[in-house]
Amino acid sequence: MKTITDAINERLARTRNLKQMDAEDMIESVYRKHPKLSKIDADIIEVRSARMICSIEHDNEPLPALKKREEDLRKEREEYLEKHHIRPDFDREQVVCTKCEDTGFVTNSDGRRMVCTACMKDAIKETYDNSGMKDFGTYTLKSFDLNYFKDNGERKKKFTAIRDLIEGRSAKPLMVLNGGVQSGKTYLAIVACKYAALQGQSSYYLKADRLGSLKRDELDELKGYDLIVIDDYAPEVTQDKYNSSALHTLLEARLASGRATIIVSSAPLEVLVSDSEERIAGKLKSAGTL
Numbered sequence: 001m002k003t004i005t006d007a008i009n010e011r012l013a014r015t016r017n018l019k020q021m022d023a024e025d026m027i028e029s030v031y032r033k034h035p036k037l038s039k040i041d042a043d044i045i046e047v048r049s050a051r052m053i054c055s056i057e058h059d060n061e062p063l064p065a066l067k068k069r070e071e072d073l074r075k076e077r078e079e080y081l082e083k084h085h086i087r088p089d090f091d092r093e094q095v096v097c098t099k100c101e102d103t104g105f106v107t108n109s110d111g112r113r114m115v116c117t118a119c120m121k122d123a124i125k126e127t128y129d130n131s132g133m134k135d136f137g138t139y140t141l142k143s144f145d146l147n148y149f150k151d152n153g154e155r156k157k158k159f160t161a162i163r164d165l166i167e168g169r170s171a172k173p174l175m176v177l178n179g180g181v182q183s184g185k186t187y188l189a190i191v192a193c194k195y196a197a198l199q200g201q202s203s204y205y206l207k208a209d210r211l212g213s214l215k216r217d218e219l220d221e222l223k224g225y226d227l228i229v230i231d232d233y234a235p236e237v238t239q240d241k242y243n244s245s246a247l248h249t250l251l252e253a254r255l256a257s258g259r260a261t262i263i264v265s266s267a268p269l270e271v272l273v274s275d276s277e278e279r280i281a282g283k284l285k286s287a288g289t290l
């Protein structure tokens with residue numbers, strides 16, 4: 001499965017290639033129009049290699065003259081560029097995204113390293129779609145700005161706890177997010193998943209009853225994801241032996257490595273512990289609540 005890092009790296013590689021090709025095209029076109037400049041640049045390269053050979057062979061005598069010749073050529077080049085209004089860095093690769101300088105990441109005002117939304121929009125969308133969030137395009141990350149929650153203390157508290165979990169400040173890696181029907185818990189769950197992705201973490205959202213239908217390799221990959229959100233969990237889900245077995249394997253691996261998992265349910269944790277299949281109940285006992 002493709003994580004945000006994979007999606008970003010793919011785009012960065014593409015950008016690098018394009019930049020390289022653009023730079024090559026630019027050099028070719030400038031040289032075609034300015035053969036004199038092309039000659040100066042060829043001469044600079046020649047003088048530099050002559051200097052290098054002298055250095056290697058410890059032949060110091062011609063060095064001052066070569067150095068002087070190079071300086072003259074560089075000055076001539078500079079003057080030529082200026083006279084013909086050619087950008088001094090025409091032969092260098094140009095930065096495509098000035099916001100992240102083609103690194104794919106920016107540091108935001110509170111010091112967090114986040115995926116650059118200026119150039120990685122497609123990578124972000126692709127990641128959301130590939131991480132179980134295809135149907136939740138409208139659950140946007142305006143919520144990213146915590147002030148969005150300013151008139152809703154409870155929600156802000158939950159989001160802060162989720163952020164602590166994602167950023168490794170939570171004492172418990174397994175958390176249960178409770179709330180009644182229409183309480184916006186799926187919204188929060190999606191926001192959590194998207195927020196983790198925007199920090200460059202691998203995150204995945206799925207409904208609890210889908211666990212049993214995961215392929216073996218998918219389940220193995222999810223064990224190593226930074227954040228997994230399991231929505232619509234109810235003890236009845238564990239009555240299906242495939243769901244129950246997949247959830248047990250997943251939780252066991254993730255608890256052992258301390259990776260963040262959020263289980264979303266409308267039932268309180270006590271009920272989940274008392275009514276879930278025995279092995280799952282054992283794991284849930286160690287969970288915290290959001």
Ligand SMILES: [Zn+2]
Nearest residue numbers: 097100116119
């Ligand atoms: Zn960027």
